[in-house]
Each structure stands twice: as structure tokens, then as C-alpha cells.
Amino acid sequence: MTEADFAFLRLLLQQRSGLSLSADKRYLAESRLGILCRRRNIADLTSLIDQLRYGRNRALESAVVDAMTTNETLFFRDKTPFDLFREVILPERIAANAATRTLRIWCAAVSSGQEAYSLAMLIDDAAERLHGWKIDILGTDISAEILEKARAGVYSQFEVQRGLPIQMLLKHFQQRGDTWQISERLRAMVEFRQHNLLDPNEHFGRFDVIFCRNVLIYFDVPTKVKVLDLLSPRLFANGAFVLGTPETVLGLTTKLAADADHRGLHRPASGIVPASDRFMRREAVAGRRG
Template identity: 70%
Template sequence: MNESDFAFLRALLQRKSGIALGSDKLYLADSRLSILCRKRNVDSIDTLMRQLRLGREPELESAIVEAMTTNETLFFRDQTPFTLFRDVILPERLAVNAARRQLRIWCAAVSSGQEAYSLAMILEDMAERLAGWRIEILGTDISGEILEKARAGVYSQFEVQRGLPIQMLLRHFTQVGDKWHISDRLRSMVEFRQHNLLDASDSLGQFDAIFCRNVLIYFDPPTKTRVLARLAQRLAPQASLVLGATETVLGLPSDFTPDRDNRGLIRLSRDIRPSPLPLPMAARGAGLARPL
């Protein structure tokens, strides 16, 4: 890829996804777009970029953004966020929501679904405590292709070995050939939707916890500030935001501040006006937003 095409690609990614691709990532662009060329039967990256510059194929723009998106994830990644969810976030929200008995969780940039299903496993293991509660887990990502994998809930031996305790694997998965299929019950607890974090999210409603991990690291400071402002609008009063281990809100103008008592949790530093009620989640299989 020549320097002119690389500059065009970087500008497109910034505009469409917020990804600030470094000037030293030409090798990454060549690698990712070579794979895309093979998928689309295009003879070279130069030809692909000529098609892109014509601006006649919005679907090609989306395919290139998806190709350049990093989809690295695993079950119970970094462990600490899930411990905080079980030991801090859940007790708080169960007390706050005791009257209406509803819990809503948003996994932003969910990739192939492991984070959302990890949270579902924690909730499933608390089924007796949560009897009669209405549980909703929403997983969103900019990539439609990766969301199809998340919805399927089918993982390789390598994927289930990464972070997933053996007892949870045997309890929540069924082996079919060389693949592991997550249980229908857990799949019915999660809805996956395509969503760009740069876009308005009013229709999603409010959440008791938002997991947006290892995403801000790809954004420049203005984009981080914009995304954090949108996330703040989606959090219910006294609710929590969970970022990646290397991410922080310090130094950024936002409505968030780190929790002094629980490292890894981010809290709203002021009250945000309540958002509209969420639109109903679309039914799938056994249905969503159902009591445990």
C-alpha cells in the first residue's frame, strides 16, 4: 500500500469508527487488507483502494472498517472485572433495584461474545438469588461479522481453554465434534446488536453496569471524550462503568471519576438526567429479558 492510500485509509477509519491508526501501522493495514482482498476476490490492495476511493460502495467501507478492527477477547478476561461484578456491582444494584427487580448490563465492543457470556455464567450461578428478576445483557459491536459468531455461541477448543474454568465449560457447554456450543439458556440471556460507539445510543436505554473494555486505547483523546459522554448518558444513577486494565478517565474531560475503594470501577461524578426508557429487546429463541 502506498503512502497516499494509507493516509486515506487512516482518515476513513478515524471518521467511521474512531480508530486512530498509527502512522507506523502500514504493515498491519497490508496484512488485514490482503485477507480482505482474498475474501472479495480482488487482485490487489491497490485495486481495493481504488474501489474504496470511488465512494460508490458503502458496504466496502464497512468491510474495510471491520477488517481493521481488532477482535481479541477471551472468557473472564483479566478476571478482576468479573470479581468486581460479582462482589461489588451486583450487591449494589440488587439493593438499588429491589423494588422493580430488573438488571440491565451493556457489553460495548463485545467482539465474539465471550465477555457477555462470562457475565451470563455469573448470573446463572446466582439463579436462586435472582429468582423473579428480569435480566438483560446487551452486547454490541461495530462488526456485523463478529456478532454472527457471538450469536452462534460456538467456540473452538483453543477459545474455551482461554480463561474458562473447566467446571464452567462442562456446566454451560456441549461438545459437538471439535467445537463447544454454549447452552441455549445462556444464549437466551444475551442479545447482540450492531452498534458504533460514535453513534447516538438513546434507544438503548439505561444500564446498571457498562463494560467497555480495551476500546478507548484505539481512540484519540477527543474521541475518547465523546465516547465517554455517550456512555455516561446510558448509566443509571449510582451505576458503574468498567474499562480495560490499561484504560483510564484521568486527564480526560468527562463525568466519570475512578472509584477510590474499588480499583477498576468508574463512577459518575455527577447526576445525569435520566434517559428515555429502553426499547424492548427483540425476541430470539426462548426470548430475552426474562426472569431467571
Template identity: 70%
Template sequence: MTEADFNFLRLLLHLRSGLSLSPEKRYLAESRLGILCRRRGIDGLATLVHQLRQGSDATLENAVVEAMTTNETLFFRDHTPFDLFRNAILPEKLASNASSRSLRIWCAAVSTGQEAYSLAMILDEMAPRLAGWKVQIIGTDISAEVLERARTGLYSQFEIQRGLPIQMLLKHFHQNGDKWQVSERLRAMVELKQHNLLEPNSHLGQFDVIFCRNVLIYFDVPTKAKVLGLIAPRLAPEGAVVLGAAETVIGISTTIVPDGKHRGLFRDRRSAHAASMTLPLEPRLAQGGARY
């Protein structure tokens, strides 16, 4: 791949998906897009870039974005955010939403669905307290391919072994050939939609809880700010945002700020729970998160 072709791909990926592909990741582009070329019968990367430069094949552009999107995920990934959801966010929402008896959760960049189904399992644990409530989990992703996988709820033995407690496996899954499938009841709790985080999102409505974990680390700072700016209006009053462990809003967003009580939790600035950003927190930005 020539330098000019690689720079074209970097620009295309940034414009279409927000991905910030650093120069040292050239090998990754060559590897993943080489597989795409073989799969689609394209004679090499130079031909692929030539076709992309024509700008007339949206399906090919989508395929390139999907090939370069990282879809690494697992059930109850990192544990802490799910403990936070179970022990802090849910009790708060049960109290604050008692009159409306409704709860809406958005899993942004949901990938193959493990995060959304993990939240559904926690909600199932609290079914008696949520009786009569309208509960919605909306999962979105830029990739149609991973969303289709998420809809089936089918996972390999390897995927099942990554983070899923045995008691939850026995309760919520059944074997389907050589794979395990999420129960129909749990799948009915999760609605999956294709959505690019860089695009307008008012059609999604407002949410009490937004999980947007381990996606901002792949964006440059202006793109992170844009994504957070689009997420903020989707947050209901007193709503909560959960980001990845290596992600922060400090120095990036003025509308979403750290929660005053719980590490890893963020709020709309207007929320009574939001903490003012103080000087001791600012140096964390210098460390930042890994960039793609």
C-alpha cells in the same frame, strides 16, 4: 501501498470507527487488507483504495472496518473485572434495585461474545437471589461478522481453553462437532446488536452496569472523550462503568470519574460513590494506554 493511499485509509478508519492507526501500523493494514482483497477478488490494495475513494460501496467500507478491527477476547479476561462484578457491583445492585427488581448490563465492543457469556455465567451462579428479577445483558459491536459468531455461541477448543474454568465448561457448554457451544439458556440471556460507539445510542436505553473494556486504547484522546461522552447518559443513577486495565478517564472525561472505593470502577460524577479527581492521580494520564 502508497503514502497517500495509507493516509486515506487512516482517515476513513478514524471517521468510520474511531480507530487511530499510527504510521508504524502500516504493515498491519497491508496484511489484513491484502487478505480482504484476495477474499473479495480485488486486484490489490491500490484497486481497493480506488474503489473506496468512489464512496459508493458502503459494504466495502464496512468490510475494511471489520478487517481492521481487533477482536481479541477470551472468557473471564483479566479476572479482576469479573471479581469486581461478582463481589462488589452485584451486591450493590441487589440492594439498590430491590424495588424495581431489574438489572441491565451493556457489554460494549462485545466481539465474539466471551465477555457477555462470562457475565451470564456469574449471574447464573446467583440465580436464587435473582429469582423474579428482569435481567438483561446487551452486547454491541461494530462488526456484524463477530456478532453472528457470538449469536451461535460456538467456540473452538483453543478458545474454550483460554480462561474458562473446567466446571463452567461442563455446566454451560456442550460439544457440537469439533466445537463447544454455549447452552441455549445462557444464549437467551444475551441480546446482541450492531452498534458503532461513535454514533448516538439513546435507543439502547439506560444501564446499571457498562463494560467497555480494551476498546478505548485504540482511540486518540478526542475520540475517547467522544465515546465516554456518549456512554455517560446511558448510565443509570448509581450505575457503574468498567474499563480495561490500561484505560482511564482522568484528563479525558468530566462526566465519568473514578469510583471512590474500587480501583478499575468508574461512576457518573453525580453518583454518591464517585470520587473527586485529586492531583496525585493526574500523572497517570502521561503514561496513558497503548494506541492503535
């Protein structure tokens, strides 16, 4: 791949998906797109870039974006965000939404679905407290191909061994030959839809919880700002926004602020209670109890 072809590819990926491909990733592009060429019977990388440059083929552009997108994920990835959901976020939402008995969760950049299904399992564990509730989990991704895998809910032995406790495997999955399929009941809890995080999202409505983990790291600063500006209005005023461990909103948006008590958890800035006020409230509650 020539310098000019690689420069064109980097610009295309930036414009279509927000993916910021650094200059030292040419080998990665050549490897992944070489596979795409063979799958589509395209002679070589030069021919592929020519088709992208002159053909205006949206389907091919999407295939290139799919090929270059990192879909690394696993069940209960990093563990801490899921402990946070079970121990902090879910109890908060149960208390806050007692009147409406609804819970809406958005897993952005959901890849092959493990994050959304992990949350569904935790919600299933709280079934007694959520009896009669309407639960909506939306999983979105830019890749149509990876979403087909997510909808099927079929995973290899290797995939279910990565992060999934054995008791949850036996409870929620059925073995089918060399693969495991998640239960129909949990699959029915999650809706998967194709969506580019750079596109408008008002039609999704608003959510109690948004997980957007380990995706901002692939974007440059202006793209991070745009994505956060698009996502933050989709959160209810007292909602929860969860980023990946290496990610932050600091210097990127004033619409979200880190929760001082829980690492990785962010709140709409308008709903943040100053630390001094939180202390005063705790003291007042303690005084009433005394």
C-alpha cells in the same frame, strides 16, 4: 500501499469507526486488507483503495473496518473485573434494584461474545438471589461478522481453554464435534446488536452496568472524549462503569469518576460520595452498632 493510499485509509478508519491507526501500522493494514482482497476477488490493495475512494461502497467500507478491528477477547479476560462484578457490583445492584427486580448490562465492543457470556455465567451462579428478576444483557460491536459468531455461541477448543474454568465449561457448554456451544439458556440472556460507539445510543435506554473494556486504547483523545460523552448518560445515577486495566477517564470526562475503593470501577460523577462523607457514614454506622 502508497503513502497517499495509507493516509486515505487512516482517515477513513478514523471517520467511520474512531480507530486511530498509527503511522507504523502500514504492514498490519497491508496484511489484513490483502486477505480481504483475496476473499472479495479484488486485484490488489491499490484497487481496493480506489474502490473505497471513488465507489462510495458502504458495504466495502464496513468490511474494511471489520478487517482492521482487533477482536482479541477471551472468557473472563483479566479476571479482576469479573471478580469485581461478582463481589461488588452485583450485590450492589441486587440491593439497589430490589423494588424493580431488573438488571440491565451493556457490554460495548463485545467482539465474539465471551465477555457477555462470562457475565451471564456469573448471573446464573446467583440465580437464587435473582429469582423472578428481569435480566437484560446487551452486547454491541461495530462488526456484523463477529456478532454472528457471538450469537451462535460456538467456540473452538482453543477458545474455551482461554480463561474458562473447567467446571463452567462442563456446566454451560455442549460439545459438538471439535467445538463447544454455550447453552441456549445463557444465549437467551444476551442480545447482540451492531452499533458504532460514535453513533447516538439513546434508543438503548439506560443501564445499571456498562462494560467498555480495552477499546478506548485504540482511539485518539478526541474520540475517547466523544465515546465517553455518549456512554456516560446511558448509565443510571448509581450505576457502575468498568474500563480495561490500562484505561482511564482522567482528563477525558467530568461525567465519570474513578471509585476510590475499587480499581477499574467508575461511577457517574453526580453520584460519587466524597471520601470524607463515606468515612463519616461508616463511623456513624459503627457508632449505632456499638
